[in-house]
Amino acid sequence: MSQTLxxxxxxALLIESSRAYGRGLLRGIAAYVRTHRxxxxxxxxxxxxxAAPRWLADWKGDGIIARIESRKLIEQIQSLGLPTIDLRGLHDLPGIPLIExxxxxxxxHAINHLLERGFENFAYCGFAGANYSERRMRYFSQQLAEAGYTPHVYDDSTAHRTTDTTTIEAKGLLHEDDIARWIASLPKPxxxxxxxxxxxxxxxxxxxxIGVAVPDEVAxxxxxxxxxxxELCDPPLTSVAPNTEKIGYEAAALLEAMMAGHxxxxxxxxxxxxxxxxxQSTDALAIADRQVAAAVRYIREHAVDGITVENVLEQTRLSRSTLERRFAKLLGRSPKTEILRVQLDRVKQLLRETDFTLPKIASFTGFKHPEYMCAMFKQKTGSTPGEYRRRASLPGDDTATTAKRLATR
Structure with a gap:
């Protein structure tokens, strides 16, 4: 039964504005509100x-979206008895949906990025006691084990245990010497x-x-x-981008439905x-074969210019069969596949960050025909360029997605 609102x-939005993740969530919520009531x-x-703002205790509201960190905040929210969405996942909260x-x-994505650069040694460094960090560590170890690798994992078990994420991360500065010794012990690259x-x-x-070269020794x-x-890092840090705006948008749509009685x-x-x-922190090629490394670097610099395998052969002075055999051994793919991979990575970036038309994107990424670009994109990603743009670049109208999780009382 629907409710009158x-x-x-x-x-109430109990979401940090001090970090990019929280600001992305807030942008997604704002996008939903702009296009709805x-x-x-x-x-x-x-x-x-x-801590929760003082006004929350006596607040007369209709719903809450929060990044719930502390038990005290849980108690304060539950005492209000309002529809609530959690965007943190630190606690098991029956009756409060989580979007994360x-x-x-x-x-x-992180593993594939490193594999594409030829690395055969892998390591993970997280924060002990941080649930997201320990979850990512498990996935990192599992996925690399499936690929035949055993990663080195930083042992942060002596760190002070707390559920306060900010405190956990700040204490990492106190253990820089330990981290440095661990990095020095790792096999390179x-x-x-x-x-x-x-x-x-x-x-x-x-x-x-400690004078370890990034990215040549450690990417x-x-x-x-x-x-x-x-950008404050030296060198600037490569990173996996979460879709925080989509999370925020989905949270707003779900809260709207809950407030309506779904x-x-x-x-x-x-x-x-x-x-x-x-x-720049991963701008490296961990490939001992200098000719293959030179070929890969040439491809990554010029794939969007529409080069062919013949152009690569001219740079290496190797026969086609020799180059393809070495690529297969060291990278697990052919030179032609590497050219296409670099082109499609650039296509994805332009779809996310610009409103360029598909013909314009094709011209900027080395494809002679947008139809061929679209066909290759669909074959390699499972999505059309338009679907990818809607899903990855903008929050979009995902009410239909949310509606699948709802049923009218």
């Missing part, structure tokens, strides 16, 4: 783990995944202190694509990341 429902938003600047980043493909960009920055600082990839943190059938929803944003 005020024309402008009052919604207006809300009266109650939000104040806050950091992860901050899907960490399995987050890790998959190594591809290293950090649990997030904050840990990635700490790793890069440790590498610089580092983080998670969250916090542009400020990543029943939520799925209490946990996980949203896939957008992909890897490449910066």
């Amino acid at each position: 005020p024309s402008r429902p009052r919604i 207006p809300w009266s938003i109650y939000h104040q600047e806050r950091a992860m783990g901050d 980043t899907n960490d399995h493909p987050v890790v998959g 190594v591809g290293l995944m950090a649990c997030n960009d904050i840990r990635g920055q700490q790793i890069l600082n440790a590498c610089r202190e 580092v990839i983080g998670v969250d694509d916090d542009a400020v943190v990543c 029943t939520v059938h799925a209490e946990k929803t996980f949203v896939d990341p957008i992909g890897v944003v490449t910066r």
